[in-house]
Every structure is written in C-alpha cells, then in structure tokens.
Amino acid sequence: DDARPAASTDGSVVLTDVVKRYGDQLAVDSLSLVIEPGEFISLLGPSGCGKTTTLRMIAGFEHPDAGDIRISGASVLGTPPNKRDVNTVFQAYALFPHMSVAENVAYGLQQRRTPKSEIRERVSSALDLVQMRRFADRKPTQLSGGQQQRIALARALVNRPSVLLLDEPLGALDRQLREEMQLELKLLQSRLGITFVFVTHDQGEALSMSDRIAIMREGRIEQLADADTVYSRPASAYVAAFVGQQNFFRGPLEGAGTAVASPHVLVRSAAEPLSVLQAIAAVRPENVEITADAALSDANAVRGQLIGVSHLGETMQYLVRLGDDQSLIARRPTPQAPQLALGQSVVCSWRPQDVLLFPEDDAA
Numbered sequence: 001d002d003a004r005p006a007a008s009t010d011g012s013v014v015l016t017d018v019v020k021r022y023g024d025q026l027a028v029d030s031l032s033l034v035i036e037p038g039e040f041i042s043l044l045g046p047s048g049c050g051k052t053t054t055l056r057m058i059a060g061f062e063h064p065d066a067g068d069i070r071i072s073g074a075s076v077l078g079t080p081p082n083k084r085d086v087n088t089v090f091q092a093y094a095l096f097p098h099m100s101v102a103e104n105v106a107y108g109l110q111q112r113r114t115p116k117s118e119i120r121e122r123v124s125s126a127l128d129l130v131q132m133r134r135f136a137d138r139k140p141t142q143l144s145g146g147q148q149q150r151i152a153l154a155r156a157l158v159n160r161p162s163v164l165l166l167d168e169p170l171g172a173l174d175r176q177l178r179e180e181m182q183l184e185l186k187l188l189q190s191r192l193g194i195t196f197v198f199v200t201h202d203q204g205e206a207l208s209m210s211d212r213i214a215i216m217r218e219g220r221i222e223q224l225a226d227a228d229t230v231y232s233r234p235a236s237a238y239v240a241a242f243v244g245q246q247n248f249f250r251g252p253l254e255g256a257g258t259a260v261a262s263p264h265v266l267v268r269s270a271a272e273p274l275s276v277l278q279a280i281a282a283v284r285p286e287n288v289e290i291t292a293d294a295a296l297s298d299a300n301a302v303r304g305q306l307i308g309v310s311h312l313g314e315t316m317q318y319l320v321r322l323g324d325d326q327s328l329i330a331r332r333p334t335p336q337a338p339q340l341a342l343g344q345s346v347v348c349s350w351r352p353q354d355v356l357l358f359p360e361d362d363a364a
C-alpha cells in the first residue's frame, strides 16, 4: 500500500515524566506513557485534564518543562514540528477554501518541493484511502462536514507519517456520521499500521475504537488498559464514573470490608475486601433489577418511588428516588422491561458480583 510507512520507521511514542505548566497551572503532571508501534491509543478525560496539551507536545507545538518525548526511538525535544515523523488532524480541519480538494491534499508536498509526478501519485492514493478520489476537483465548500473531515485526514496521510495525532477529529460531525467515521478510521488505521493517538472526551468513541485507552485526570494517567478492562475493572471510582454509567453509594465500610452502609441500603460486594473507613460502592444501571414488588433482604435491595421512565431504544431506563439525597438508575432490555407506572413504589436489587468497591474519592 502506498501510504504505508517505510519499514525502517517504527512508530513508537514514549513519554517519560513529562511536565507542562502554564503559569502556576500544572497542565501535565509527570506523565509517562509507552505507545506501541501501530497501536490505536485514546487519551480520554474531561475538559481540562491535559489531553490536548499532551498531544501538542508530541506534535511539537508545545515544549515540555521537564521529561522526554521519543518518537520511533529518538528524542524529539530539539526537533521542530515539521521535522517530526508525525502529522496532526484537528477538529477544525482548516481546509483552504479557494483550493480544490486535490490542491489541499497536495499543499504540504508542494511546500517540500516534492516532484510533480510523485505528488500526483501520492495525492490520488491518499484520496483513495479516504474514498474521496472522485471529489478531487471540488472545492471544500461543496463538501459535507464528513467529506471535509476525510480530506483533512487525506492531507495528513499524504505525508506518510509513522504516527498520526488526532484531536477530537470527529467532534464537529453529527452522531450518525460520527459513528460511520469511527468505523472507517479504525479500519484505515489497522490497514495502514500507523500509530494513532486519538484525543476525545467521548467515552463511547474511545471504547469502540482503541486498542488501549489512557484515562486522564488532572494531567496524569489514572488507568491505561483496553476497553474491556476499563469498563469492567475500572481502577478507581473516577474511572468508573467516567466510563459508562454508575450508581454510586457512599458510606462507612462494613461487613469485614465488603459492604458499604449507605443511608438507604446496605450494598454488599463479592469483590476483595477494602481496608478503608469510607468507601464507594458502584453498580451499573444494566445490573439493577426493577420490579413492582419483592421481598427486601438485608442487602442489595431497596424500595423507592419510580419518578422517571425513558425509552432509549434498545433499553428502557428507570429513575427511582430512594430519598431526598439519592436516586437510582435501572436499565432493562426493552423486550424484558417491566410495565411500571410513574409514582408507584418499586423494588430495585442487584447481585454482589456486580458491585465494585472503591475508597472514597470526591472526584467520582
């Protein structure tokens, strides 16, 4: 394949104790990360956690205050952005409006005085990769948002970088197009074998595309793992809160470290006991059963009032009030969803093996 990087470039990215401050704001806090060649890695986290700053340091637009960044084995700290073996795709694709699609894609190569015949060849192969060759003569204004995003991608791929940095590249697209592009991007990445570093605050996007996800919190990585691990074995309440939805119960730890005595219900877990005083128990909505009535046992079952029912398509979602300070979300597959009336009394229950335990954490 034409756009495949040469075999000599390996495409690994290694950050070691990288620090970036803006005044007294610590944007990236001694962050270390090893990205394997050809890996699709996402940096995921809420606004302000340092994702973009990390990406911009790999690209060379920002310089770390401390630490080292190596690309394909060599430190790039002294290397300007245009000499690094990386390209960046931004959310605002910034295509030149007066140039055709082909001219936009060719621009970088022309700047580098690449021979004309080579430019022609590389531009068509880059446009083929994003299935846009037949739009080569159009102007960007004659393209949809998704098509423009594809051209921005072709413009980055035409340089045949070993590493592609993507900063919320699908953020401007509507949901359906976004999901299509997620699939396309993932396919393209595995076909080309280019290392992708993908910044997003959308957990669904990170879960569906990445080989591994780095969940960031205040300039550090809180957990680095594949989607399955991050979802089913989150390292902290913060990760649990950020990936998927959770019901949290807070209170003193009891039952030899395996149960949280929350104000409305004792929540017992089958997990390893914790040795802290205050803890958080987490139960996903899809693991909460809801019935009109049931016998209450000593733990993991609670009576409440149904205050909301929403149809989410494949699932029905129920909002249950336990008291002034706590509500609970249950979700059932639509075909098995019970018929319940707003305002009625319901019983919610769940299994101890679906309860995760974490030390108290105010960010969750």
Ligand code: ATP
Residues within 6 Å of the ligand: 022, 025, 026, 027, 045, 046, 047, 048, 049, 050, 051, 052, 053, 054, 201
């Ligand atoms: P978002 O999802 O909103 O883009 P992010 O996770 O990418 O957020 P960064 O943009 O990396 O976060 O910002 C990390 C921290 O550094 C934030 O507190 C931000 O306010 C601060 N910051 C980023 N860029 C600058 C800058 N040029 N000058 C001052 N502070 C900055």
